Amino acid sequence: MSIPTPHIEAINNDNIAKTILMPGDPLRAKYISETFLEDVNQFNSVRGMNGYTGKYNGKKISVMASGMGMPSIGIYSFELYKFYGVENIIRIGSCGSYTETIKIHDILLVEDAWSESTYAKVQSGYENNIMPASVVLNEKILKNADKLDIDLIKGRVHSSDVFYRQKDGEYKDIRETYGCLAVEMESFALFSNARVLGKNAACILTVSDSFITGEAISSEDRKTSFTNMMKVALELAE
Numbered sequence: 669m670s671i672p673t674p675h676i677e678a679i680n681n682d683n684i685a686k687t688i689l690m691p692g693d694p695l696r697a698k699y700i701s702e703t704f705l706e707d708v709n710q711f712n713s714v715r716g717m718n719g720y721t722g723k724y725n726g727k728k729i730s731v732m733a734s735g736m737g738m739p740s741i742g743i744y745s746f747e748l749y750k751f752y753g754v755e756n757i758i759r760i761g762s763c764g765s766y767t768e769t770i771k772i773h774d775i776l777l778v779e780d781a782w783s784e785s786t787y788a789k790v791q792s793g794y795e796n797n798i799m800p801a802s803v804v805l806n807e808k809i810l811k812n813a814d815k816l817d818i819d820l821i822k823g824r825v826h827s828s829d830v831f832y833r834q835k836d837g838e839y840k841d842i843r844e845t846y847g848c849l850a851v852e853m854e855s856f857a858l859f860s861n862a863r864v865l866g867k868n869a870a871c872i873l874t875v876s877d878s879f880i881t882g883e884a885i886s887s888e889d890r891k892t893s894f895t896n897m898m899k900v901a902l903e904l905a906e
Contacts, residue, residue: 673747676719678711685721685730687756688748689901690741692854694718694733696894701731704902717744729905734759738787738829738857745858749865756805756868758901759858760894762876763825763850766843770821770850770875772883775897777809777820778871782846783827783856792864798824799859802868805904809870812903818896823849825873827856839879850875872897 672679691697697718701708705722712719712732719732732748734741741759748754763776770776780800788794806822813820826839826848842848855871862869874894877884 671751673751675714675717675743676712676747676752677714678719678752681753683709683711683721684719684748684752684754685728685906686754687758687904687906688730688732688754689898690732690734690745690757690759690858692734692736692741692761697731697733700898700902704898705729705731724902724905727905729902734854737853738785738827741854742787742857742861745869746861746865749861749867754867756802756870756904757858757862758805758809758904759854759869759871760897760901761852761854761871761873762894763852763873765850765875765878765880766826766839767849768880772875772878772885774875775818775820775900776825776850776873776875777806777813777822778825778855778873779806779822780824781827781856781859781871782824782842782848783829785827785829785856787857788860791860794860794863799827799856799863801855801859801870802862805868805870808904809872809900813900816896816899816903818900820872820900821849823847825849825855825871826851828853851879872901
């Protein structure tokens, strides 16, 4: 495959930083570029998956939407790693809390992801259903959070292929059996791509809803109110 790829229209590696943040929502990527970055250039608009490169505190960083679900982030992160020289991808997304102690707007740093997905098995024959994040990236993220005085909760998440599950209370079994604090839909595939290609991947999540209380924030809040998570990730600019 040559550059540009079928899903990313940038024509050379210089358009994309070595470190890239990946929210699911293209509008969140746009918001980050307009709110936090200077000297911004848009490098992708294919299928509405907006991608931007700019400077944060004088250091280069990119942000691009991943879309929803493992197949989507799987395609975009693989192409960024494989064909555009990206070394570090940090998913910055939302999640649903599985526990009483993790509240709306709390921030989770994913240590590893448990999943029923066959993504890693089909991709590379990987049989384990737990996929770890990059220790090196997580250590940097923790230092950034400490510097900014932003609290992070570390732990395992459930990376699910299905948003609308039909079995009531299934999350309780997953929480108790596999130790998952929350649920999202992308990190397992991202971590798998990083493992296969020898790259680094991390995932920072803001709690947008709770399976315990039934609380949920609006779609507009999802786009614009996750600023603490964004600031911690943006400190990874180089």
